[in-house]
Amino acid sequence: MTWKRIDLHIHTPGSQDYAEEGVGYLDILRKAEEEGLDAIAFTDHNTVAGYAAMQREISDLERWVSSGRYQAKDKERLEEYRRLLGKLVVFPGMELTATLGFHILGIFPADTPVRVVEHVLLELNVPPASLDKGLTEVGATADVLTAYRAMRNAGALVIAAHANSTHGVATFRHGFGGQTKISYTQDPNLHALEVTDLESKQRRTTASFFDGSKPEYPRRMHCIQGSDAHRVRGIEGDNQQLGVGDRATEVLVPELTVQALIDLFESDEFDRTRPYRREAEPYDHVLAARRSGPSHVQSFHESMTRRGGRQHAILRDLVAFANTNGGTIYVGVSSNAKALVTGVDNPDASLAELRKEIERLVTPPLDVDLSLLRSLGKPVVRVRVPKGDDVPYVLEGSRIYIRQESETNLAMRDEIVALVRREAVAPAKAPTPQPQPRPERKPEALPAKAAPAPAPPKVEEAAQERKGKSAPAIAGVEPPRTGVEIAESEERKGIMHHTMRDLRDGHEVNNVTHSSARRLWRYAIHLHEEGHFAPDKVSWQGDLGVWHRYRRSGKPQYDLVQRLGDGQHRIFYGVSEEGIHGPWRDVVGAEES
Numbered sequence: 001m002t003w004k005r006i007d008l009h010i011h012t013p014g015s016q017d018y019a020e021e022g023v024g025y026l027d028i029l030r031k032a033e034e035e036g037l038d039a040i041a042f043t044d045h046n047t048v049a050g051y052a053a054m055q056r057e058i059s060d061l062e063r064w065v066s067s068g069r070y071q072a073k074d075k076e077r078l079e080e081y082r083r084l085l086g087k088l089v090v091f092p093g094m095e096l097t098a099t100l101g102f103h104i105l106g107i108f109p110a111d112t113p114v115r116v117v118e119h120v121l122l123e124l125n126v127p128p129a130s131l132d133k134g135l136t137e138v139g140a141t142a143d144v145l146t147a148y149r150a151m152r153n154a155g156a157l158v159i160a161a162h163a164n165s166t167h168g169v170a171t172f173r174h175g176f177g178g179q180t181k182i183s184y185t186q187d188p189n190l191h192a193l194e195v196t197d198l199e200s201k202q203r204r205t206t207a208s209f210f211d212g213s214k215p216e217y218p219r220r221m222h223c224i225q226g227s228d229a230h231r232v233r234g235i236e237g238d239n240q241q242l243g244v245g246d247r248a249t250e251v252l253v254p255e256l257t258v259q260a261l262i263d264l265f266e267s268d269e270f271d272r273t274r275p276y277r278r279e280a281e282p283y284d285h286v287l288a289a290r291r292s293g294p295s296h297v298q299s300f301h302e303s304m305t306r307r308g309g310r311q312h313a314i315l316r317d318l319v320a321f322a323n324t325n326g327g328t329i330y331v332g333v334s335s336n337a338k339a340l341v342t343g344v345d346n347p348d349a350s351l352a353e354l355r356k357e358i359e360r361l362v363t364p365p366l367d368v369d370l371s372l373l374r375s376l377g378k379p380v381v382r383v384r385v386p387k388g389d390d391v392p393y394v395l396e397g398s399r400i401y402i403r404q405e406s407e408t409n410l411a412m413r414d415e416i417v418a419l420v421r422r423e424a425v426a427p428a429k430a431p432t433p434q435p436q437p438r439p440e441r442k443p444e445a446l447p448a449k450a451a452p453a454p455a456p457p458k459v460e461e462a463a464q465e466r467k468g469k470s471a472p473a474i475a476g477v478e479p480p481r482t483g484v485e486i487a488e489s490e491e492r493k494g495i496m497h498h499t500m501r502d503l504r505d506g507h508e509v510n511n512v513t514h515s516s517a518r519r520l521w522r523y524a525i526h527l528h529e530e531g532h533f534a535p536d537k538v539s540w541q542g543d544l545g546v547w548h549r550y551r552r553s554g555k556p557q558y559d560l561v562q563r564l565g566d567g568q569h570r571i572f573y574g575v576s577e578e579g580i581h582g583p584w585r586d587v588v589g590a591e592e593s
Contacts, residue, residue: 007247020232042091120154163193298329317401318368477543480584546559
């Protein structure tokens with residue numbers, strides 16, 4: 001495994017909107033070498049013409065030199081091509097404009113014939129007359145999901161281009177529905193998201209949004225960056241006019257091939273990608289995780305000693321993540337990004353001991369990934385926990401834990417029942433699509449135009465599962481997607497019993513009392529039983545409002561209210577920013593301002 005520097009989004013004069021005149025393909029390769037890149041991809045708009053033009057130029061030079069009919073400059077150019085291509089991998093590709101204007105990158109293996117890429121473009125309804133023009137708009141092409149599938153079936157690496165920006169599938173500028181955005185960003189045929197804010201210092205970034213903590217976006221996505229270069233050298237201070245390699249990514253791979261990149265992006269090894277910094281310190285994955293703090297899929301422990309139950313706390317988190325949505329545990333560091341890194345003593349021995357305890361105390365067997373990272377010079381243990389496929393997982397033979405936002409708790413009866421039911425109705429795993437063999441000759445006939453495809457089964461099942469479990473909408477307003485709601489209350493023998501509804505998945509837990517409640521539940525029950533709620537304490541915007549705003553684990557949280565009429569209200573306690581959506585965004589934004 002070695003770190004390789006890649007820029008998989010580079011345009012050439014083959015794109016009609018290329019911004020620099022007089023550029024040759026050698027100029028692009030020389031700039032890539034100057035930037036220290038190991039691989040680039042030519043991704044012109046709806047065409048492979050730029051890559052084909054470079055191949056033709058090399059072929060012509062080879063023919064002239066081999067026949068002796070060449071000038072000195074021809075031999076020099078051929079030698080320069082050979083030198084650069086001996087150091088640099090150039091992948092053929094395209095940037096497809098799909099239906100509704102979304103841009104998708106398809107990156108093909110380096111030995112893919114040009115005709116094969118053109119065949120895929122034709123399959124995606126790019127008109128034959130436009131194949132060599134490099135137009136940004138080519139009429140009605142295939143829809144996004146069909147494009148993902150066709151590219152992947154052809155053996156390509158599939159990346160959503162500038163996903164958080166103009167023409168990106170994750171941008172908020174488009175008014176399409178939530179389920180559409182979920183399918184466009186969670187589809188199993190999509191390998192990665194290309195984003196423009198990978199090194200942003202802001203707390204809210206695209207990578208943090210797609211970290212697996214959002215209820216409706218459970219698949220954590222690999223996020224990379226590319227230059228989207230439309231010129232060789234960028235214009236300093238203008239992020240819209242970047243040059244080759246001005247925004248690149250490093251990947252840790254055994255070899256620099258498209259298949260190696262696909263294997264990486266289909267894995268859960270998110271520390272094997274990082275922004276490429278030409279003259280800066282390597283990207284610190286642990287520090288980036290600390291900045292985002294504890295969450296539904298992430299926890300931190302300063303040590304793993306048996307004394308004080310610290311090792312046991314790590315194992316509780318591990319079981320909880322396996323029973324919920326998977327997650328990552330960092331040991332040897334606190335969640336406070338400003339605190340010093342303590343690290344772990346005897347890291348190899350600590351790793352071996354933790355692995356032994358997992359095998360001894362966690363059942364059924366769970367395949368977790370343990371590794372060592374370095375942060376500010378100190379060794380930190382990282383434990384990657386998959387979402388278990390044999391739930392419920394237990395600690396010490398009988399203790400079942402689940403993850404609820406940033407807390408790990410013992411599962412209650414109704415939650416255990418829900419885990420067992422989830423396992424009972426889990427669909428059989430679909431086989432991973434295998435790339436189709438590439439033809440060596442130009443296809444004799446073009447395939448019929450592909451009809452728009454429905455959302456893949458995994459996306460549809462996830463959507464139906466969420467729809468069936470989510471808290472009910474009233475007056476057309478869906479509740480927030482994190483936090484809790486007291487669904488019902490009943491007094492029995494002088495003790496109040498409550499039904500708590502988890503807003504993330506809609507599961508309800510019955511017979512919860514103040515003494516048996518966990519932290520957030522106890523907070524909600526206390527306010528409810530003491531009668532603290534009063535409508536005049538709410539900052540209203542129509543029938544929606546904010547009652548309380550506070551911070552927990554350094555993150556803002558809200559108690560939100562929906563007015564139903566007849567003096568009735570729904571109160572949603574402990575809503576985090578991940579659960580704010582739709583009209584609730586306006587309510588929270590107005591309260592903050």
